[in-house]
Amino acid sequence: MTTERKKATIRDVARMAGVSYGTVSRYLNGNEHVSSSAAERIAKAIEEAQYTPNKAARSLAQQRTSMVAFIVQVESISTLMQASVSEAMANANQTLGEAGYQMVTLIANSEESTQRIAQLVQSDFADGYLMFSLSEDDSLLNIFRSANRPVVLSESNSHNTTPYPAVDFANTAGQRDITNYLIERGCAKLAYVCGPGYSPSSIKRLNGFKQAMGDRFDDGLVYYADDWEINSGELAAVAFQPRLDEVDAIACANDDIAIGVINQLHRFGYRVPDDIAVTGFDDSPIALMSDPKLTTVRQDSSLHGREMSQLLLSMLRGEAVDDHTVTMLPTTIVERQSA
Amino acid sequence: MTTERKKATIRDVARMAGVSYGTVSRYLNGNEHVSSSAAERIAKAIEEAQYTPNKAARSLAQQRTSMVAFIVQVESISTLMQASVSEAMANANQTLGEAGYQMVTLIANSEESTQRIAQLVQSDFADGYLMFSLSEDDSLLNIFRSANRPVVLSESNSHNTTPYPAVDFANTAGQRDITNYLIERGCAKLAYVCGPGYSPSSIKRLNGFKQAMGDRFDDGLVYYADDWEINSGELAAVAFQPRLDEVDAIACANDDIAIGVINQLHRFGYRVPDDIAVTGFDDSPIALMSDPKLTTVRQDSSLHGREMSQLLLSMLRGEAVDDHTVTMLPTTIVERQSA
Numbered sequence: 001m002t003t004e005r006k007k008a009t010i011r012d013v014a015r016m017a018g019v020s021y022g023t024v025s026r027y028l029n030g031n032e033h034v035s036s037s038a039a040e041r042i043a044k045a046i047e048e049a050q051y052t053p054n055k056a057a058r059s060l061a062q063q064r065t066s067m068v069a070f071i072v073q074v075e076s077i078s079t080l081m082q083a084s085v086s087e088a089m090a091n092a093n094q095t096l097g098e099a100g101y102q103m104v105t106l107i108a109n110s111e112e113s114t115q116r117i118a119q120l121v122q123s124d125f126a127d128g129y130l131m132f133s134l135s136e137d138d139s140l141l142n143i144f145r146s147a148n149r150p151v152v153l154s155e156s157n158s159h160n161t162t163p164y165p166a167v168d169f170a171n172t173a174g175q176r177d178i179t180n181y182l183i184e185r186g187c188a189k190l191a192y193v194c195g196p197g198y199s200p201s202s203i204k205r206l207n208g209f210k211q212a213m214g215d216r217f218d219d220g221l222v223y224y225a226d227d228w229e230i231n232s233g234e235l236a237a238v239a240f241q242p243r244l245d246e247v248d249a250i251a252c253a254n255d256d257i258a259i260g261v262i263n264q265l266h267r268f269g270y271r272v273p274d275d276i277a278v279t280g281f282d283d284s285p286i287a288l289m290s291d292p293k294l295t296t297v298r299q300d301s302s303l304h305g306r307e308m309s310q311l312l313l314s315m316l317r318g319e320a321v322d323d324h325t326v327t328m329l330p331t332t333i334v335e336r337q338s339a
Numbered sequence: 340m341t342t343e344r345k346k347a348t349i350r351d352v353a354r355m356a357g358v359s360y361g362t363v364s365r366y367l368n369g370n371e372h373v374s375s376s377a378a379e380r381i382a383k384a385i386e387e388a389q390y391t392p393n394k395a396a397r398s399l400a401q402q403r404t405s406m407v408a409f410i411v412q413v414e415s416i417s418t419l420m421q422a423s424v425s426e427a428m429a430n431a432n433q434t435l436g437e438a439g440y441q442m443v444t445l446i447a448n449s450e451e452s453t454q455r456i457a458q459l460v461q462s463d464f465a466d467g468y469l470m471f472s473l474s475e476d477d478s479l480l481n482i483f484r485s486a487n488r489p490v491v492l493s494e495s496n497s498h499n500t501t502p503y504p505a506v507d508f509a510n511t512a513g514q515r516d517i518t519n520y521l522i523e524r525g526c527a528k529l530a531y532v533c534g535p536g537y538s539p540s541s542i543k544r545l546n547g548f549k550q551a552m553g554d555r556f557d558d559g560l561v562y563y564a565d566d567w568e569i570n571s572g573e574l575a576a577v578a579f580q581p582r583l584d585e586v587d588a589i590a591c592a593n594d595d596i597a598i599g600v601i602n603q604l605h606r607f608g609y610r611v612p613d614d615i616a617v618t619g620f621d622d623s624p625i626a627l628m629s630d631p632k633l634t635t636v637r638q639d640s641s642l643h644g645r646e647m648s649q650l651l652l653s654m655l656r657g658e659a660v661d662d663h664t665v666t667m668l669p670t671t672i673v674e675r676q677s678a
Contacts, residue, residue: 022475136361
């Protein structure tokens with residue numbers, strides 16, 4: 001008997017029986033912690049859904065598990081806690097899983113881990129690679145070349161070129177747009193907190209700020225942060241302090257930095273946005289938790305993870321993709337209370 | 340020649356030369372983007388540090404890379420964005436990496452991914468397993484049994500028993516202590532927002548609340564959330580609304596829920612903590628971002644990741660560890676402004 005009907009899963013059975021996933025799982029494993037009324041409903045649901053647990057498991061066991069490695073390259077492990085990383089990771093896992101690939105995540109945060117990962121890549125560890133790099137260490141890129149497996153990068157370089165296909169956000173346009181938004185709302189004197197110098201996104205966002213500012217760009221009102229963290233925003237506000245009375249707005253290269261700026265401005269007695277407007281970049285979950293809530297540039301990290309995966313899947317299907325392709329994802333301004 | 344001196348790394352060279360990691364990496368790869376003064380300082384540092392890149396890489400290439408799998412089992416991918424998960428993951432990666440193991444992270448969030456991971460475990464994918472489960476699906480536990488490799492769990496069950504060694508927080512004591520703290524500060528009528536029913540931590544924290552409340556425990560003032568998210572806290576405050584005027588404090592099973600409660604109380608016109616005190620659990624980064632800042636129970640997720648890894652490493656060295664061992668990590672009250 002063949003059927004076009006989608007194969008029922010444990011979740012379908014659980015929903016039909018009105019019990020949890022774990023209850024069905026316990027029932028199937030012969031575990032005693034299932035009430036008799038639940039057991040009856042589960043048995044009925046299994047019959048109605050034509051659920052066949054063993055057959056599904058057996059067919060899976062006969063084939064090799066196809067793996068895709070998601071490599072996160074960071075200078076510091078605290079970067080892993082950025083929502084943009086975990087959101088992209090979760091959504092890549094989802095998209096690849098739906099296509100039958102098991103995603104494995106590898107963290108490259110030291111010379112040793114990078115060497116171990118290089119060795120795994122050379123042993124043909126995975127069928128394809130998603131490279132989520134927030135570091136300037138590009139030593140893995142040559143290893144990929146010799147492994148001859150599809151690779152998709154999370155970021156193009158500061159000139160928007162790339163040695164492998166990349167999926168990136170329109171960083172320059174995003175920072176230019178929100179800077180113009182500040183200017184249009186009457187902010188004349190703008191300061192900027194730039195992200196760390198090793199990050200192509202930092203450089204692109206700074207370029208966007210410069211484009212919007214034109215002749216009014218003043219390098220004396222740019223603070224170059226060492227990382228993407230809240231503390232760097234606090235340091236920036238301290239560095240700007242002698243000139244804060246003349247500043248109308250501070251645009252920041254990400255939300256964490258913007259929150260640090262706001263915290264420090266409050267300590268100095270400035271009101272945000274009444275005295276000084278502040279903007280972020282990313283629209284991470286913390287943008288909603290600051291007081292005032294952050295006006296920021298939204299980049300959709302879920303979409304980032306999905307688009308990187310879909311591009312890799314098309315390459316795994318054998319579709320030709322030019323190495324220098326950069327897929328640009330749009331950014332949008334999110335108006336809240338900080339500007 | 341033998342030497343006891345610790346082998347120099349690229350980072351040592353970078354520090355000595357006063358340049359970044361990436362600059363040394365580019366220098367070593369013959370990349371042209373290195374200034375001549377930097378190149379001179381790097382060459383000098385390499386000589387002084389007796390840094391030998393090729394030898395190190397060659398010796399690594401001769402041995403098989405040892406892997407430990409960090410399996411995150413979640414009901415919903417949004418759970419991955421919890422700081423407690425990413426912090427434990429980052430710190431486990433660090434501890435295992437220092438011992439020469441490459442950690443690979445696998446996300447089990449569906450029946451299909453659980454089956455794929457089971458298949459990997461059966462193929463003897465890794466030398467050991469860290470199981471970070473935030474789900475009631477325990478189907479992987481039997482697979483581990485047949486794989487016969489060391490396993491460490493992130494959580495004991497609600498009776499503090501465990502089929503494998505586990506490293507867990509003192510959830511019951513933590514919730515009991517902060518509830519007593521509220522009572523000692525004059526709160527007589529307490530409500531509680533319980534976490535999702537599938538989580539052993541939820542059940543243990545509820546037990547801690549009950550222990551502190553004793554005879555005053557009122558099940559009518561307990562809201563049972565479906566998940567750990569902000570939205571559930573908002574729903575809880577709505578559910579409590581008819582009785583809010585008599586409530587002195589609302590203890591919550593985690594920080595996200597507590598933030599949702601505070602948001603909704605503000606919408607209803609209550610002041611926190613003046614009208615109603617609110618407490619969280621976890622001391623996640625968002626505890627500092629709420630207004631007022633959260634009084635909460637601190638559990639150190641970095642320590643969680645490190646302790647799980649160290650226990651696994653001792654098992655990998657062949658040390659005998661009883662399957663039913665539960666290592667309890669302490670919790671502490673963090674006093675801020677919400678209670």
